Structures are given as C-alpha cells and as structure tokens.
Amino acid sequence: MSETVVHVTTLEQWKSVLDVWFKQGYEWRSENKEYHEEYFNLGVRDLLLNKDNDIITKNHERHEFIEYSEFMAQQKEDNKMETYYVTQEQLDLIQELKSLPAPLVAIMNKKYGIETLYNELPLNDIEWFNYLSGVIQIEFKVKEQLYRLWRADGDDRIYMTRNDFGTPIWTSHKDNAFTAPLEEIKKWNNPAWDIEKAD
Incomplete structure (x- = not known):
C-alpha cells in the first residue's frame, strides 16, 4: 500500500498518530509539525501519510483505512514504544514512584497507590517492571480533558x-x-x- 490512512475517533488519537509520524520525521504538506486540531474539530477523522511522505487529511471518501488501535499495534511492534494517556494525578504518582531510590520495592507499598494505577492502566507486570527499571518502551502523557x-x-x-x-x-x-x-x-x-x- 503506497498510502497509510489511519481512522481516529478522538482528538487524543489524532495527536497520537501525529506524534508517531512527527517522531519518524514526517510533516504536513505545508512543512510544519502542528496538530491542526481545527481539521479534527471540523469533522475530519482520517489522517493520511501519502506516497510522498506528506501528512494530509481525507474524509467523506471511499478509501481503505486502518483503525487507530491497529496502527498503534503496528507501531508497538515496529518501534517497541507505547504511549499511554493518563490524568495529571496519575502522571504525578508515576513520576514520584519512578524517582524513588527503589521503585520496584516501593510498588509493593500500598501508600504509593500502585494498586490503583495497576487497575486503571492497561500495562502488564512485565511492562511495569521494565518501565520502573528504566527501559524506555513506554511514555506517559497527560490526557487533555475535552x-x-x-x-x-x-x-x-x-x-x-x-x-x-x-x-x-x-x-x-x-x-x-x-x-x-x-x-x-x-x-x-x-x-x-x-x-x-x-x-
């Protein structure tokens, strides 16, 4: 396929797809790396990386696309990097936990609230272990309340x-x-x- 078209349903997904492509060096046809939320707000739900490696938008046309979840799964396989959107409170807790001298020991201490994070975020045990050990395969970003x-x-x-x-x-x-x-x-x-x- 000479084009990649990703269908998104939320502004967070829109930004995530663009983050992936910006990190890979791609940009809009107008040569910038902005989110252009105005396109999403006008109802555009498909992001296109065309054969010339320009990011453009498509909408209301018949074309083949992949869903956001499939796109992110491909990125996880290709780049071994996953982005999780969390609340500011969750991010503060994660950063506090990671900054401790022994974060792997601290996760067993209920006062740090890891039990709540564990239930709220879709990370498995190995991903938590890797993240707290310093392996950079996961990044956390604050999700913007819309x-x-x-x-x-x-x-x-x-x-x-x-x-x-x-x-x-x-x-x-x-x-x-x-x-x-x-x-x-x-x-x-x-x-x-x-x-x-x-x-």
Whole structure:
C-alpha cells in the first residue's frame, strides 16, 4: 500500500498518530509539525501519510483505512514504544514512584497507590517492571480533558458540531460532536446548550 490512512475517533488519537509520524520525521504538506486540531474539530477523522511522505487529511471518501488501535499495534511492534494517556494525578504518582531510590520495592507499598494505577492502566507486570527499571518502551502523557455541548430535544440527545464553514449545526452522534478544552467550549456555549465531559 503506497498510502497509510489511519481512522481516529478522538482528538487524543489524532495527536497520537501525529506524534508517531512527527517522531519518524514526517510533516504536513505545508512543512510544519502542528496538530491542526481545527481539521479534527471540523469533522475530519482520517489522517493520511501519502506516497510522498506528506501528512494530509481525507474524509467523506471511499478509501481503505486502518483503525487507530491497529496502527498503534503496528507501531508497538515496529518501534517497541507505547504511549499511554493518563490524568495529571496519575502522571504525578508515576513520576514520584519512578524517582524513588527503589521503585520496584516501593510498588509493593500500598501508600504509593500502585494498586490503583495497576487497575486503571492497561500495562502488564512485565511492562511495569521494565518501565520502573528504566527501559524506555513506554511514555506517559497527560490526557487533555475535552468537553462537548448537548441539549435534549425530545427523546434523543442532540450534540453541537460544526459544518465545513465552521458554523454550528447539530448531530445526534456524540462521536461526531465538536469537542474541545473547556475554555474553547465556553466560547460556543449559550442558554440552549449544556456542557458535558467527552469520553
């Protein structure tokens, strides 16, 4: 396949795919390494690395793509590096744990909260051991909390999205809703809409 098209459903996935390609030296056709969240916010869900090694976007076309999970699985096999998005509190705990003189001993001490992390994050025992031992195969990044606007009309939940011109319209599919950090969502809010956290 001369092109790689990755289908994403969240802004975090969008950024993860771009992080992978930026680290590999690829960039947008316009020669920059920005996230261009505005494309995602306008409803684009497919990122394309074309045969000229330029990153561009595709949408609303019939084309073959791979899902985000399949793309990340390929990257894990190829690069042996996995990125996990965590809350700031989780990252603080992980960094505290790693900075201890004996992190492998500390994980057995319940006061460090490793039991909670262990249940919340999808790392297995070997991955935790490798990470705390200093093997660089895993990185943690703080996930940005995103929000969306909704209103209840009848029995269905209606969400705000934007059309190709950036004009607010509605959708009944929450995955297609306009999502953004709270500060940006507040700019679009009015008495007809309520704010909720996006998953």
